[in-house]
Amino acid sequence: MYGKKTKKIKDDLDCGITVAMRVFGAKWKPCIIDAVYRGYNRPSEIHRQVPEASARVLDIQLSELLELGVVTRETGEGFPLYSVYQLTELGESIVPIVRQLNKWGDTYKEQVREKLAEAYMDME
C-alpha cells in the first residue's frame, strides 16, 4: 500500500508510547479519528473537515488506520461512489486521547504560539 510497512528502523513495540505513536502519531491521524468520531464518515466529508491536508494523505492515512484495525470501511457498489468509514472498538479507545490532545492544544495554544514566536526571533 501507501509506502512500505517494513521500516528500516524498527519500532520497539514493547514500549506503550511507541505503540501508540505508531498507530496514531502521524500528522493527520488524530484529526481523521476525530472527524470520524464526530460523524464525518466519508472521505470527502473528512477532507472538508481537514482541508489543510491533501486528499491524498487522508487517503493514505485512512488506509493505514484501516489496516491497523482502527477503522472499518464499507464501500457501496457502483453508482455514485460511496465509502463509509467507522471507528472500530480499537478506534473508539483512541478517541478520549484525541479529545485530550485537542483540549490540551486549545488550552495552551496561546502560550505555544508565543514561544514559537520567541524562538523564531532569537534566530532573527
Next chain:
Amino acid sequence: MYGKKTKKIKDDLDCGITVAMRVFGAKWKPCIIDAVYRGYNRPSEIHRQVPEASARVLDIQLSELLELGVVTRETGEGFPLYSVYQLTELGESIVPIVRQLNKWGDTYKEQVREKLAEAYMDME
C-alpha cells in the same frame, strides 16, 4: 538551533490537535517527557532510559522542548559537566497525556502487533 523552526508548510495553530502534535508529537518527545517525569533529569540518564534513540536526537528534541517551555535546563558550571532538566508547568500538563499514550499502547500492543504482522503478510 537544531533544524529550522521556520517550516515551509505552516501548521494551523488554531487546531488544538495540531498544536499538541507540534509540541510533543515527535518520535521521542513523549518518551523524554516521561523519563524526566519519572526522575531521570540528566541527558545521560534520559539516554539510558531511551537507548534506542541516539544521544543526538534526544539532544535536539530536548532543546526543542526547552524552547517551547516544556522543560527547563539548569547547567552546572565547569567541573564534571552537569545539566538537569525539569518539567515546567506546561510540561507537567502533558504528563497525563503521555501516561495515557503509554497505557493505551500497553493495552493494545498485542492487537497492534498482530495487525502489523497481517499487513506485512498481505504484501508478502
Next chain:
DNA sequence: AGCGATACCGAAAAATTTTTCGGTATCGCT
C-alpha cells in the same frame, strides 16, 4: 461532449525528521 463530484492509486518531488559521524571541551582515573 464536457464538467464536477465521488473514491482511489502510483510515482516523483519536496519537506521533515532522525541517524550517523566527527568534533569540541573538561574532569577523573590509571
Next chain:
DNA sequence: AGCGATACCGAAAAATTTTTCGGTATCGCT
C-alpha cells in the same frame, strides 16, 4: 598520555512522511 564519562554541536546522509501531479472510473447534470 590515554581512556571514558559528561554535555553539546554542525553537517551530511538516510529514513520517513507528506505533498503534488497526473491518472482511472462512474454517475448526474447541463
